[in-house]
Structure formats: structure tokens, C-alpha cells
Amino acid sequence: MRNELQETALIDRYLLGRLDEEETRAFEADMIMSHSLAEKVDAQRIAHRLILRFARACERSRLENIYRQLLNDNGFARQLKEIFA
């Protein structure tokens, strides 16, 4: 892997809590010394949040499909109709 990708992998290990205590201390010291690294860490943390948002949006869309599929089931649809009559 090229150096930049190795750095991305290292940031990931930090964000996912997979560095040991000594590695974490060294990494946090590097972040203090390097504004550029600190910026990358912040952006990567947001990237993780966006991936989670994207993943949940995908799963919600699958659940909507399941709901629509069930509305074609007469028994299920009738039950809902009676509850909200």
C-alpha cells in the first residue's frame, strides 16, 4: 500500500480503538504536532458517520420494500385497516 493509504489505515485503527495504549499515545502526539494529520482524523471521523448514515438509509429502504410487500398480503393489510379504522 502506498504511504497515504497506510496513513488512512492507521487513522482507521485509531478511530476504531484498535491501537494499543502506546500506539495511541504516539498517534495523539503526532496529531498535536501535525495540523494536517489532525484534519484528516476529523474528516475520517465524519466519513465514518456518513457511512453509517448511508448504511441506515439503505436498510430503511429495504424495510420500506418489505412493508410494501406485506401490504399486498390481504390478511396483514386488513389488520392494519381495522386498527386504524
Place this chain on the structure above:
Amino acid sequence: MNKLQEDAILSLYKDTFPDLARMVRRMGGTLEEAKDSFHDALLVYMEKEKTGTLQLHSTPKAYLLGIARIMWLRSRGKASLSPLPDGYHPADVPDTDAEEQEQSLLKGIILSGRKCLELLKAFYYDHFSMDEIAGKFGYNGRRSATVQKYKCLEKVRENIKQAHTYAK
């Protein structure tokens, strides 16, 4: 979600949702609200199942009804202190401006790199192994899938940095 998981969720949905709908109706809610709360509860259930942290003290149905009820009460501002299960982290950030900014950023990233996001989802959310990801996305083994994963992460990160630079 694979076919087996989808069938299991469908069966759980069919068996559980009418009971939740009845409960929400009794408390003055709508069908749409019941559905949204139920989907939130299913997300919690599926995520905990994926990470192996689902601890059921009763049936999946009872678990889902309990969580969905909390979700519905929260959406009504009635249960702000009701705890969600351990290990479940809402992705939503409380600050509305930041939330909107992230939402619009995500839309842009989806347009320019959906495949990358799908790969990242497979790793970080679905917890597939790199071998499985290589097979699913057509890479020549785990090594090249791993390189691609980090390239994708770097690409998303660069989009975020650019958006923040423009926002300043």
C-alpha cells in the same frame, strides 16, 4: 441483508407490526408513526445481531415491541430519558445545521461514488470479511479489496475536507 435474513425479517415484521400498530393507535399515534418507530427498532435489532451483541431476555417480538415503543415515545418528545440498548449509537447529530450539512454532503458523495459507499458499508456496517468483499465486488482477493477500501475512505474524506473548506 441476504435472502435468508430478509425472509426472517419479513416474518418478524408480519408477526409483530400489527401489535405495535395497535399499541401506537391506543396512544393516539398514526400508522406512519408506528411504521417509522418499527423501522427504527428493526435497525437496532439488525445492527446488534450483526455485531453479535443482541442479548434477548425474551422473544425477538417482545424486544422489538419494547424498543419501538421507546422510539415512538421519543419521537413524541415523551421519553427523552428512556435509554436505548447499549452499543447502539444514533448517527444523527443533535445540531440541526450540522445534520443538514452532513445530509447534503452525503447526497453529493452518493452521486459521485455510490459503489465506494457500498463497499465501505459492506465492511463497516455489514461486517463482511475482506475475502467476502472481494468476491462481492469483483476484486482479485482480499489484498486488492483492502487497498480499494482505503482508497474509497480517502475519497470520502477528501470530499468532506473540500466541503468544509468551501463552507469556511
